[in-house]
Amino acid sequence: AQSVTQPDIHITVSEGASLELRCNYSYGATPYLFWYVQSPGQGLQLLLKYFSGDTLVQGIKGFEAEFKRSQSSFNLRKPSVHWSDAAEYFCAASGYDYKLSFGAGTTVTVRA
Amino acid sequence: GAGVSQTPSNKVTEKGKYVELRCDPISGHTALYWYRQSLGQGPEFLIYFQGTGAADDSGLPNDRFFAVRPEGSVSTLKIQRTERGDSAVYLCASSPSDRVGETQYFGPGTRLLVL
Numbered sequence: 001a002q003s004v005t006q007p008d009i010h011i012t013v014s015e016g017a018s019l020e021l022r023c024n025y026s027y028g029a030t031p032y033l034f035w036y037v038q039s040p041g042q043g044l045q046l047l048l049k050y051f052s053g054d055t056l057v058q059g060i061k062g063f064e065a066e067f068k069r070s071q072s073s074f075n076l077r078k079p080s081v082h083w084s085d086a087a088e089y090f091c092a093a094s095g096y097d098y099k100l101s102f103g104a105g106t107t108v109t110v111r112a
Numbered sequence: 113g114a115g116v117s118q119t120p121s122n123k124v125t126e127k128g129k130y131v132e133l134r135c136d137p138i139s140g141h142t143a144l145y146w147y148r149q150s151l152g153q154g155p156e157f158l159i160y161f162q163g164t165g166a167a168d169d170s171g172l173p174n175d176r177f178f179a180v181r182p183e184g185s186v187s188t189l190k191i192q193r194t195e196r197g198d199s200a201v202y203l204c205a206s207s208p209s210d211r212v213g214e215t216q217y218f219g220p221g222t223r224l225l226v227l
Contacts, residue, residue, distance in 0.1 A: 043218035102154030
């Protein structure tokens with residue numbers, strides 16, 4: 001079955017420190033991969049997406065993600081977090097259709 | 113421009129009642145999706161519209177759930193005989209087309225609580 005796994009439910013990081021959120025997928029073929037962020041009262045906002053080509057993808061708000069086929073992973077990174085990055089982050093995937101399958105999400109807390 | 117809007121933002125109802133949740137997609141977007149997000153989980157696909165027709169309703173949990181999009185724009189998700197297990201955030205998304213990998217733009221959701 002197709003699935004997306006985010007192993008970390010909650011991560012706490014200090015402001016200015018680096019952040020890495022893990023995502024693993026299980027699909028028959030390489031899916032289309034996405035990272036969304038959800039802030040309280042806000043809709044899901046797309047940070048970046050990967051289809052093919054360069055395995056390092058740049059997104060908005062200083063985020064990047066790296067696709068590793070050998071590890072079936074698509075981890076999200078940010079070199080230096082800001083307090084405004086506190087939110088819930090979702091990794092998602094789709095096959096050759098429009099349905100997004102989401103992971104359970106990782107909540108990021110930023111401490112001063 | 114205006115994003116996807118959903119009304120109401122919150123809905124509290126009693127078990128057994130009927131509810132309607134509304135979604136206004138981004139103008140010009142032909143594809144519309146409904147997802148359900150239960151507490152502590154990621155969104156799960158419910159139904160997809162291309163234009164006025166429901167192209168895929170395979171995610172609807174049972175026949176108490178129904179959705180329409182009569183004019184190819186606004187969509188309404190309808191839940192009959194609500195149950196406590198229906199409590200969740202219902203998300204709507206739209207995209208310019210249903211091309212594979214097309215970005216889906218999400219609304220803020222309707223938080224439904226069934227007492």
